Amino acid sequence: MGRAWSFGRWSRALLTILVAMAASLGTSRLASVSAAPSIVYFPQTGHHVSEPFLSYWFRHGGIRIFGYPISEPLTDAASGLTVQYFERARFExxxxxxDSCDVMLTRVGTLLTEGRTEPAFLPLALDPVSATTPDRRYFPETGHTLAYGFKRFWEQNGGLAIFGFPISEELSEIDAATGRAFTVQYFERARFEWHPELAGTPYEVQxxxxxxxxxxxxxxxTLPVARQEWVADYSPDQFQRAFRMPILMYHQVGEPAGRYRIPLWKFEQQLDWLLAHGYTPITMTQMFDALLRGGPLPERPVAITFDxxxxxQWQAAMALNARGMVATFFVVPGRGGLSPEQIRALAEQGHEIGSHSLTHPNLRFVxxxxLWAEVSLSKARLEQITGRTVRYFAYPGGEYDARVIAAVQAAGYDGALAAWGGTGCSPERRWAEPRVEISGLISLEQFAWYVEQF
Incomplete structure (x- = not known):
């Protein structure tokens, strides 16, 4: 009894403190939003980035995709264009x-592999051309294929506009940093590297x-230069990262159709509509990475979530897999449903697992x-099942208040989702990002309206 009483007293005190912190944080963050700068300085490499390169750099992935600047802007002698070198790219x-082509990326992969004649660089002459599958795609433009993890990374981080076509097959090279062999693939504007030691993290492909x-x-x-007067150091907080993105919310999958139950055939119809209209499904990790750290997003992102x-939902996952699409499954581990083996398999297939509490109560009234058990033990149990960190929480029934948010923060989550609210994602809504409920009763035309107009 004494131990339980101590835990309760400690948790109540912690939650009280966190509620106050959350309230003051929300006020200060809302007050700090201001116009983005037109030039910033990177002390890490001692160089500036200014417009128009700065907006392009931030909007398309920033440090993760392009790295830090390693030169100042300069005039290229061959083309007469203003260019700037970054660790992983050159801007023109x-x-x-x-607006659509004011900034372009140099074909650095093509330039640096000129003259290479290894088998991996020779075009494949496929007759007939192989069909595209969720795991593999052939590009007749260059005669090369793109598959599995590299294909997913290419599709989810900018595709053709950022990386260009593949100009090699996968091959083994020596990592200069470790001296070990690793798998790479070259593209017109990039080289992908596979790091299996980081499997299951955002850094598996670099x-x-x-x-x-x-x-x-x-x-x-590339020597560092002195900071220009009045120029601030770069910080992601200098940029407004709010954007419109539909986060679709589903529940049961099967017959008969109802508000919280969608027939599998109708769900598949909606997936095919998304693909036909150029949407790329992303995980919550990708969404929050873009929202909080300026990470890259595909041209038309959408998130598919299940509560x-x-x-x-297992059959829905198979429909997603057949189309090379991903979703986030918010699971209630304390009551029946998907088996631990199925949950683990979903994570291994590239889907993301989040928590929907331990037993699905209204958290405002427990x-x-x-409350602490619902948010912390569900996280621990799902992490034990999947062997991966559970980073996001969806409030049961969409019910939350300041006390509930504080508990979710204290449990170590990185963000949380509400049940409704539209399609406007913003850092200020990090602990209750909005979603769009997809009822099993709506038509395909209504679904399209929710995705594109809601």
């Missing part, structure tokens, strides 16, 4: 081209430092002790 300014290699080849001066972990 094409004035007068219009980009090679081709911008730095091109700067070395071109004998570019409860009911048995029929005791402090039960």
């Amino acid at each position: 300014h094409h004035p007068g081209c219009g 980009l090679g430092l081709l911008g730095a290699a091109l700067a070395y080849r071109d004998r570019i001066d 409860d972990g009911s048995p029929g 005791s402090d002790e039960q």
